[in-house]
Amino acid sequence: MRVAVVDDEQIVCTRLQKTLSKEGYSVDTHGSGESFIKSLAASCVDLVFLDMNLPGMNGIEVLKETKIRCPDTEVILITGYASIDSVVQAIKLGAFHYVPKPLKLEEIRHLAQRALEHKSLLEENRTLRARLGAGGRGDMIGVSPGMKEVFRMIGKVAPLDCNVLIQGESGTGKELVARSIHRESRRGERPFVAFNCGGFTEELISSELFGYERGAFTGATATKIGILETANGGTVFMDEIADMPLSMQGRLLRVIQENQILRVGATKIIQLDLRFIAATNKDLKRAVQEGKFREDLFFRLNVVQIALPGLMERREDIAVLTEHFLGTYCARFSKKIKRIDPEARRVLESYSYPGNVRELENIIERAVALAERETITVDDLPADLSEYSVTSYGKWVTLEEREREYMEKVLRFTGYNIGEAARILALPRTTLWRKMKKYGFSK
Numbered sequence: 001m002r003v004a005v006v007d008d009e010q011i012v013c014t015r016l017q018k019t020l021s022k023e024g025y026s027v028d029t030h031g032s033g034e035s036f037i038k039s040l041a042a043s044c045v046d047l048v049f050l051d052m053n054l055p056g057m058n059g060i061e062v063l064k065e066t067k068i069r070c071p072d073t074e075v076i077l078i079t080g081y082a083s084i085d086s087v088v089q090a091i092k093l094g095a096f097h098y099v100p101k102p103l104k105l106e107e108i109r110h111l112a113q114r115a116l117e118h119k120s121l122l123e124e125n126r127t128l129r130a131r132l133g134a135g136g137r138g139d140m141i142g143v144s145p146g147m148k149e150v151f152r153m154i155g156k157v158a159p160l161d162c163n164v165l166i167q168g169e170s171g172t173g174k175e176l177v178a179r180s181i182h183r184e185s186r187r188g189e190r191p192f193v194a195f196n197c198g199g200f201t202e203e204l205i206s207s208e209l210f211g212y213e214r215g216a217f218t219g220a221t222a223t224k225i226g227i228l229e230t231a232n233g234g235t236v237f238m239d240e241i242a243d244m245p246l247s248m249q250g251r252l253l254r255v256i257q258e259n260q261i262l263r264v265g266a267t268k269i270i271q272l273d274l275r276f277i278a279a280t281n282k283d284l285k286r287a288v289q290e291g292k293f294r295e296d297l298f299f300r301l302n303v304v305q306i307a308l309p310g311l312m313e314r315r316e317d318i319a320v321l322t323e324h325f326l327g328t329y330c331a332r333f334s335k336k337i338k339r340i341d342p343e344a345r346r347v348l349e350s351y352s353y354p355g356n357v358r359e360l361e362n363i364i365e366r367a368v369a370l371a372e373r374e375t376i377t378v379d380d381l382p383a384d385l386s387e388y389s390v391t392s393y394g395k396w397v398t399l400e401e402r403e404r405e406y407m408e409k410v411l412r413f414t415g416y417n418i419g420e421a422a423r424i425l426a427l428p429r430t431t432l433w434r435k436m437k438k439y440g441f442s443k
Contacts, residue, residue, distance in 0.1 A: 001047065002047075003028075005017060046073065046116060046119060051078045052080075075090075076112075077098035096114075117342065141320055142317045144309070164304050166306045169281050169356055172310055187235055253296055339375050347385050354425075384409070
């Protein structure tokens with residue numbers, strides 16, 4: 001790192017050059033503002049300690065010119081008797097901080113370190129924003145090989161109008177993939193309708209998907225158009241398809257094969273033009289082998305399969321996703337948070353994310369909402385993130401073991417309040433219920 005000291009007192013230049021050189025910085029000194037500004041024509045420096053009271057060009061004038069020529073150069077003002085107004089003016093013009101005379105060398109070292117860390121963070125943020133611009137598709141963000149493959153598959157399959165099966169853990173963004181496929185298809189201007197197949201009775205699924213005629217059953221006081229009819233000409237996204245009851249699977253298969261439905265209580269067949277995209281976090285092949293999912297429906301849906309990686313498999317995306325969510329929630333909450341400090345980034349990038357991208361988004365949303373400064377620190381993150389980082393384990397464990405352990409901790413913390421636990425875990429309530437049953441949790 002290159003540092004400059006601009007002060008008309010030679011003893012100040014000498015002391016700071018000696019102190020900062022010991023920290024590993026390359027240090028140049030200048031006795032006037034004009035001399036320093038002239039040197040910027042050759043190359044910018046990373047940091048400058050600038051005396052406010054210089055002969056000729058004063059500190060404010062040198063600061064203005066520095067920021068014009070080298071906007072990324074950090075400036076720390078040295079002042080002997082500056083007024084509060086002049087310091088405020090300097091900060092507004094882009095000065096990082098100020099230090100009063102007589103100088104304390106320990107404070108100088110500390111400020112230099114902070115200013116250069118700040119500069120590095122700004123450069124990192126710019127790099128991340130540039131990567132965000134080139135590293136995504138639609139609403140999805142990613143620069144990892146796994147996500148690049150997902151983007152490639154979306155591009156290939158979107159125009160084909162065939163059915164697609166998306167496999168991936170909860171929170172990985174399966175609906176975003178489905179929406180991207182729809183948006184890039186010939187149906188992009190037609191409806192996209194999503195339906196979650198989990199947690200509903202067969203009767204409710206039937207009425208939601210197929211609709212019903214007035215008087216079809218007690219309480220049917222008006223005709224209701226179902227989801228499939230609503231999506232006519234567009235795309236139906238069937239989330240958690242593995243949880244659809246077997247009897248309903250047969251009815252769905254018939255719709256896919258014949259492109260027609262019959263409302264409950266109706267006699268007139270309705271012709272449809274639909275594309276089906278299904279998603280699951282379960283192994284459908286195993287479900288077929290176990291008799292829990294119809295093989296013929298599996299083959300109808302699984303024309304093309306897209307495997308969506310979990311966040312643990314695409315750790316290089318954590319930084320760009322964090323930057324994306326930071327910008328999103330700063331705008332939503334009208335916050336002016338500019339950065340995440342290095343220690344907080346280390347914690348975020350070492351955590352194991354059982355809730356995948358949805359959990360990361362939840363964490364950043366919380367941090368932005370609670371942060372009171374321009375920088376998010378470890379104090380703004382959930383207290384147990386460090387405890388549950390990948391590196392905190394003495395041995396490797398399976399994702400299932402990690403998920404069970406973390407889920408149990410959250411359930412105990414909330415007193416088994418399902419709504420609150422689902423919010424913290426960033427999971428649908430129906431998914432949380434299934435996982436609690438799977439792991440044998442009870443109040």
